[in-house]
Amino acid sequence: MNKIYFDHNATTPVIDEVFEAMVPFYKEQWGNPSSIHWAGRGTRKAVEDARENVCKLLNCAPLELIFTSSGTESDNHAIKGIAYAKKDKGNHIITTKVEHPAILSTCKHLAKEGFEITYLEVDKDGLIDLEQLKAAITPKTILITVMFANNETGVLFPIKEIGQIAKERGITFHTDAVQAAGKIPINVQELNVDLLTISGHKIYGPKGVGALFAKRGVRLTPLIHGGHQERNRRGGTENVAGIIGFGKAAEIAIRDLDKEIAHLSMLRNRLETGLKEKIQHVYVNGHPEKRLPNTANISFEFVEGESLLLNLDMKGIAASSGSACTSGSLEPSHVLVAMGISLELAHGSVRFSLGKSNTVEEIDYLIEIMPPIVERMRSMSPLFAGHKF
Amino acid sequence: MYSEKVMDHFSNPRNVGEIEEASGTGMVGNPACGDIMKLTIKIENNVITDVKFKTFGCGAAIATSSMVTELVKGKGLDDAEKISNNTVAEALDGLPPVKMHCSNLAADALHAAIEDYRKKLETK
Numbered sequence: 001m002n003k004i005y006f007d008h009n010a011t012t013p014v015i016d017e018v019f020e021a022m023v024p025f026y027k028e029q030w031g032n033p034s035s036i037h038w039a040g041r042g043t044r045k046a047v048e049d050a051r052e053n054v055c056k057l058l059n060c061a062p063l064e065l066i067f068t069s070s071g072t073e074s075d076n077h078a079i080k081g082i083a084y085a086k087k088d089k090g091n092h093i094i095t096t097k098v099e100h101p102a103i104l105s106t107c108k109h110l111a112k113e114g115f116e117i118t119y120l121e122v123d124k125d126g127l128i129d130l131e132q133l134k135a136a137i138t139p140k141t142i143l144i145t146v147m148f149a150n151n152e153t154g155v156l157f158p159i160k161e162i163g164q165i166a167k168e169r170g171i172t173f174h175t176d177a178v179q180a181a182g183k184i185p186i187n188v189q190e191l192n193v194d195l196l197t198i199s200g201h202k203i204y205g206p207k208g209v210g211a212l213f214a215k216r217g218v219r220l221t222p223l224i225h226g227g228h229q230e231r232n233r234r235g236g237t238e239n240v241a242g243i244i245g246f247g248k249a250a251e252i253a254i255r256d257l258d259k260e261i262a263h264l265s266m267l268r269n270r271l272e273t274g275l276k277e278k279i280q281h282v283y284v285n286g287h288p289e290k291r292l293p294n295t296a297n298i299s300f301e302f303v304e305g306e307s308l309l310l311n312l313d314m315k316g317i318a319a320s321s322g323s324a325c326t327s328g329s330l331e332p333s334h335v336l337v338a339m340g341i342s343l344e345l346a347h348g349s350v351r352f353s354l355g356k357s358n359t360v361e362e363i364d365y366l367i368e369i370m371p372p373i374v375e376r377m378r379s380m381s382p383l384f385a386g387h388k389f
Numbered sequence: 390m391y392s393e394k395v396m397d398h399f400s401n402p403r404n405v406g407e408i409e410e411a412s413g414t415g416m417v418g419n420p421a422c423g424d425i426m427k428l429t430i431k432i433e434n435n436v437i438t439d440v441k442f443k444t445f446g447c448g449a450a451i452a453t454s455s456m457v458t459e460l461v462k463g464k465g466l467d468d469a470e471k472i473s474n475n476t477v478a479e480a481l482d483g484l485p486p487v488k489m490h491c492s493n494l495a496a497d498a499l500h501a502a503i504e505d506y507r508k509k510l511e512t513k
Contacts, residue, residue: 302445303445304423304424304445304446304447304450305447306423306447306448307399307446307447307448307450307451310391310396310399310448314400332421332423342420343420343421343423344420344445347420347423379405380402380405380443380444380451381443381444381445382416382425382426382427382443382444382445383425383445
């Protein structure tokens with residue numbers, strides 16, 4: 001059975017070039033980058049070279065990039081770091097209802113400590129209303145955090161405009177760009193962002209490494225106290241091989257960006273058109289244009305997402321329902337529910353997130369096997385009575 | 390994540406459908422939970438002679454629905470009423486903990502169908 005992977009928003013495979021770049025840092029160049037002797041010096045240089053490559057992905061300066069252990073850590077660092085650093089100025093944070101749990105849970109935690117959180121609504125396309133954002137701002141607002149691209153639907157938020165609103169009012173602006181990095185261009189010089197989160201394993205790098213862009217002058221309380229690593233902003237000996245891999249992955253992402261955007265949007269459009277042509281009562285969730293090129297979030301009415309995933313898995317296809325982080329729960333996707341999608345349709349959603357190795361043949365295979373799966377599940381569904389193909 | 394028995398019942402569900410002019414119908418679950426089960430039973434001389442299900446739900450919901458139909462077919466009403474959600478889960482070699490509450494409703498559907506049958510008898 002062919003194995004087909006359509007879950008790149010969950011994680012991506014480490015590509016060969018990246019792995020090969022990492023290997024020497026487990027074998028010959030194992031020195032601590034903080035050491036002044038021969039064993040550490042080369043490692044330090046390699047880490048700083050990797051930092052430059054990751055910076056190029058965002059167009060920021062090396063001093064502005066902090067390596068962390070993950071996107072989640074970067075999000076925690078940004079939000080708690082600002083909340084604690086600016087708590088004398090105010091206690092209000094604005095975010096959205098559709099953020100990743102790394103943001104939502106951190107905000108929930110801060111709420112217990114006395115911070116006030118506003119969760120902005122989204123419309124049926126998954127977008128926020130900028131007027132609502134402006135209206136939510138109070139003299140006590142210290143931070144706005146809005147994701148760059150939604151992990152479940154791929155919907156893109158107007159980061160530059162949000163940044164402008166924050167900038168005019170002296171509010172710090174953070175964006176979780178974990179899903180956007182490597183899939184669309186990101187230029188922090190043009191975006192009015194103060195803080196931006198990215199992760200290695202979403203761009204064909206290793207797991208266990210992330211980064212936080214913190215604009216020069218933005219003061220953050222550290223999350224992890226320790227040594228002087230990362231300019232005293234993040235203690236702990238660097239995950240050297242991980243950072244090297246992240247740097248290589250960033251270099252490749254920049255090199256291949258235009259080609260990948262064309263490839264992924266062609267495949268994604270073929271997938272959506274094909275499924276809509278072959279199966280009735282199918283809905284694509286999220287704004288039709290303002291979204292990532294690789295993500296298709298599709299609701300199959302009258303059937304439940306997990307049972308579709310199990311059927312797909314039996315045919316060798318890996319996809320996901322909602323986000324991998326929420327699949328352990330029974331709640332329908334908080335993103336789709338916030339968009340006003342009915343509970344049945346939210347439960348009947350499948351996310352196909354495509355990546356560089358996917359082919360037209362794989363998409364066509366999905367389009368071929370999906371109609372009988374949906375038909376079989378619908379024939380078993382009590383919700384389907386009265387509806388006929 | 391799921392046992393082999395769950396996957397077997399999910400891939401080859403037994404007794405799918407709806408009995409026309411059923412003696413009793415049980416419908417349980419809700420869209421928030423993501424699982425809705427409809428069970429129809431035919432009862433002759435206090436024995437469940439036929440049973441069919443239709444289910445909207447995850448792998449566990451479909452497997453438990455299928456399993457409960459196997460467990461009750463040919464059983465007397467008294468025995469059928471003793472079947473609990475746990476009986477069904479055990480017959481499937483267990484369910485993941487997260488599924489035990491929400492997607493383990495098949496026995497509830499069975500009891501609802503039997504209750505429906507008894508109510509119909511009273512009003513006759």
